Amino acid sequence: MEKIRIGIVGYGNLGKGVELAIRQNEDMELVGVFTRRAPKTVKLLTEGVPVYHIDAAADMKDKIDVMILCGGSATDLPEQTPELAKYFNVIDSFDTHARIPEHFANVDKVCRENGNLAFISLGWDPGLFSLNRLYAESILPSGKTYTFWGKGVSQGHSDAIRRVEGVKRGIQYTVPVDAAMDAVRSGSQPELSTREKHERVCFVVAEDGADKEKITETIKNMKNYFDEYNTTVNFISDEEFEAQHNKMPHGGFVMRSGKTGDGEKTHQMIEYSLKLESNPEFTASVLIAYARALSRMKAEGIVGCKTAFDIAPAYLSRLSGEELRASML
């Protein structure tokens, strides 16, 4: 069997997750990792796989079937995805929801000019959560969709905490409010405010002699990050932080509460949830499954930019259509 040859661009948590996910899929192999750092300084988890500078990527044009872009959505992917789509079939996890249409247009244009295929905005949100919103809203047109996130670490909010004076280390968990989810499940289709849906729980290691009350107030009142939420700030020791808060769990819920039948009186509830011990490892697993889909669709001659919405589920599985119908339908 010819393996699907994968390249990774960017070797942070997501890139490492992709490297590990490839090990779980016998039909794939890691060809190389591309970085902006000095390649010599990057040590992979996999023996024998070379690290290249990203500027040398184009030279590998014919040796990689799918390039998986593991940079950030703020500045990396808006540049890297269209640039690398000149040479490669690419997959990214671009997650700035408001800028997806623009990103899609940029990537689609480059792909069509160069005969490549790109999948953008994959992962779990956008990605699996988006799919569930689409399926559920199509099936229950009369209803209301709710997305809850957590319990999980928000990198942006953790960064915001760490910028507060007197904070040595900090992490923030987004926590969905049980009462709000139960209200949704009841079928009452409530209007929920930002404050009602999620709370924010922070763990902080303070600098010696820092004013903890002031830290708490500064965090709780921070505009755009915390002021619209019920926020709790817990001060803990360096040791506790190290032991308890060294992981990147996340997850969440997509719920559709719909009505059907004569007079739309019948309540129908669809719920999808993820409970992830590692957000980057799970996102990586999604990207790798879609790399399989990409290589198959490309082999059928499809080019341009696609999202999870455009990809028939069967493309993701190693099983054939016959096997899927016999075992999984």
Next chain:
Amino acid sequence: MEKIRIGIVGYGNLGKGVELAIRQNEDMELVGVFTRRAPKTVKLLTEGVPVYHIDAAADMKDKIDVMILCGGSATDLPEQTPELAKYFNVIDSFDTHARIPEHFANVDKVCRENGNLAFISLGWDPGLFSLNRLYAESILPSGKTYTFWGKGVSQGHSDAIRRVEGVKRGIQYTVPVDAAMDAVRSGSQPELSTREKHERVCFVVAEDGADKEKITETIKNMKNYFDEYNTTVNFISDEEFEAQHNKMPHGGFVMRSGKTGDGEKTHQMIEYSLKLESNPEFTASVLIAYARALSRMKAEGIVGCKTAFDIAPAYLSRLSGEELRASML
């Protein structure tokens, strides 16, 4: 806008559900209902829609875009789906899992000979549950999938109860065992026996003077239906039966417990669940969303037999690709 012209074959609970689901989708219209009964004896919920005898269906060949087959899987659909696929694009909810490959082959052959497109085995299981099994197993290749059904009415088990001597009315609910679901969610990937996964709860109205103990024992020991389960039999009055057990709720859970990362130590949990007040109305809603997908794929020239696995999600939605990316991704 040209509406999608729908025909319904079979006017039981599912057929009525399809009729009601069409009302919730402005891009569809009900053209006619086809029945084996005398058409005059069938009274629809919708004014002005004609009822035809099923033998006259072929005459409507050019007036219907998608024919939705609402018969049973035991004897109706294995005959009706291939027969009607000679003249129409068809959708069914064929749910005898073991016979799907054979049914698929029969329908596919007829479709290809006649230039039609068929979607088979749609609904929630097979259907949405199958999709969730496929997505979850593709994303987390190292793991275990569990399907739990209920709480919901099983028609087959209810029929079996009603055949017991001394039973006037009877209904059976399949109930998933909470402890089993919690064990799955813990990540321990347990091996669960039939008895550990589901219990069976029966409500019976006994004939006057019937031996209730004997009824209970007969039900509990019934081979293939109850003997492998913990079963509870409750005797209730006619009035209570009428008031409390006149609905067809159902639902269930698809869970994938998977491991990722270095040494596969990270637990990742995917869970999909449905809580349906009406099983037939929900199944009908799924069929109608896929009728939209069918009419679009047919317009692209696609023929043959397909399942949920083969259909890109975007085809189900009324929204365009641009709208979906802007609003739902």
